[in-house]
Amino acid sequence: MARLHAACIRPGHQPAGGILQANLLDNCFYKNYNGVSMTQQSNSYIPSYLNAEDPGPWGIFLQQVDRVEPYLGELGKWVGTLKHPEKILVVDVPVRLDDGSIAHFEGYRVQHSLNCGPGKGGIRYHQDVTLSEVMALSAWMSIKTAVVGLPYGGAKGGIRFNPRDYSKSEVERITRRYINEISDFIGVEKDIPGPDVNTNAQTMAWMMDTYSMNAGKDCPGIVTGKPIAIGGSLGRVEATGRGVFIVGAAAAQDAGLDLCGARICIQGFGNVGSTAARLFTEAGARVIAVQDHTGSVYNPDGLQIDALIEHVAAHGGVAGKPNVQNISNDEFWEVQSDILIPAALEGQIHQGNAGRIRTRIIVEGANGPTTPEADDILANSGIIIVPDVLANAGGVTVSYFEWVQNSANFYWSEEEINQRLETIMDNAYKTLSATASEHRVTLRTAAFITACTRILQVRELRGLYP
Known part of the structure; x- marks a missing residue:
């Protein structure tokens, strides 16, 4: 109750x-x-x-x-x-x-x-x-x-x-x-x-x-x-965006998509979106469109991510960035891409815009960015969705590392943090991919099957008190 x-x-x-x-x-x-x-x-x-x-x-x-x-x-x-x-x-x-x-x-x-x-x-x-x-x-x-x-x-x-x-x-x-x-x-x-x-x-x-x-x-x-300085963990600032990149790269590999030259669109350019943008760019991909609360910018040849990060820091958003094309927020969803990363707030992909989205893979950097109605529309269009409960779990994973380090009063290097993060995220993706194949369901449903089973197994073992 x-x-x-x-x-x-x-x-x-x-x-x-x-x-x-x-x-x-x-x-x-x-x-x-x-x-x-x-x-x-x-x-x-x-x-x-x-x-x-x-x-x-x-x-x-x-x-x-x-x-x-x-x-x-x-x-x-x-x-x-x-x-x-x-x-x-x-x-x-x-x-x-x-x-x-x-x-x-x-x-x-x-x-x-x-x-x-x-x-x-x-x-x-x-x-x-x-x-x-x-x-x-x-x-x-x-x-x-x-x-x-x-x-x-x-x-x-x-x-x-x-x-x-x-x-x-x-x-x-x-x-x-x-x-x-x-x-x-x-x-x-x-x-x-x-x-x-x-x-x-x-x-x-x-x-x-x-x-x-x-x-x-x-x-x-x-x-x-x-x-x-007061007990935070190295690697925490980039953890969520890095997790988005790790599972996004794994999903791309499963789909036969070469990241080199792949077109990326990102909604939300805070810590998560900007970190993912930088890591995908370092892997050879092109971030061609970015949207935040101030507007949407587009460059089919690829945005200069470092310059865009500096512009956002100085002006509070992507709007007004020189040498890029400004597009409407509605047009952003219609930009053809290989990977779309919603990394803002929940409910951004809904029944009203899901049918206009043209991408191969959606990697949910935000919490709950896709409504169930939109999920069905995207699945029927053959779009792969890496769900938020996996895609943005890098943040809570490194938070767990921080909590463990605080408890032990012993701290790891950033390289150790990133290696442990990659291992956990990669293994989790493989588990969900196998579950999705076994039950012939989407990755989101596979994630909920996996998580709900684990939670309810514990509930059954613990029983009810009194």
Whole structure:
């Protein structure tokens, strides 16, 4: 049973998308709300505090689980475990702003599954963060860690605000207050946050310091993605993008695609997209189109990636880059390529644009970038999709390395990190490829078959208490 531990929703403040139904809102102001009932909708369980008509990203995850249930055999009796997050925390984050006023922000932390180990998952800062989104992201983390065989469960967090609208000192105060509010919920052996959208190494440093001050001792393992100086791991900054490259190269080899001269399109040019772009370019591929929140740029002969990275650092986005062709965001999806890498936010490839995509392989650098409807359209078009739960698992894999190094107080070289990462990612891809061939399913379905089987096997072995 999911528990909404603290719904600190301010009177008159409705979370985006109607996350909490009116009857719950009427009863949970500034109270702990336990024992939330679950309702069954179309064979999928929708928590009563979500809009059952529009469960958002959580609904997408439920559809993905429904699709693999026929492959789970006797373990199917435990499938409800996957459809019910173990714990949900919603907190109010009151902060004094630079002008002296008091602002309130809505924060979340969801632990989807702790069957296989402590929760693991990032914390994102975004004005459109919703509970449905965080629930889905925590569930995808459960799948992701199981796919690559890490001893973790799935968790995720977020604060509903746009950090670009606030000063650095305000963001720091928001960060510290949020961690203070969730400090009893997380722990080095219970739930380990990390960076996500609009959070970085500095954010993790503030989080680690706040938690450590409350604990009265240094706790470097409470978060991953920290600066190297305070226990971060070498190779972590590039890990997600490097993982995208590793499995993208493996998928290309399986498809008989030579990376030398291959055309790459990338949506999202932050840490993940830019790292993948550089590594594919070093392998001889041409990155011909890039899109981010500022616009889309195109060069059929290949973009100069180092120059584009410098331009983004100086101007905040790809728009305005000289000596390239500017195209519309809609045109970006129609650029003919060999590999397309969505590395931005979820839901970017949907029923409305999937039919226009012309590529051979999609490698999902972002979490949940493709809707189930789009999945079907792309599969019918013969496009191979390397799913997010494998493709972007490089980040959580090296986060695991960081956590292990913090626990042992013994640190590895970057070469060791990259070698270990390549071994884990390559083995995971081979497992999914073999499962896909065995069951004649897509790589995404193979990933869910593999992960759900592993999670539910552990659930069955552990049994229920009491």
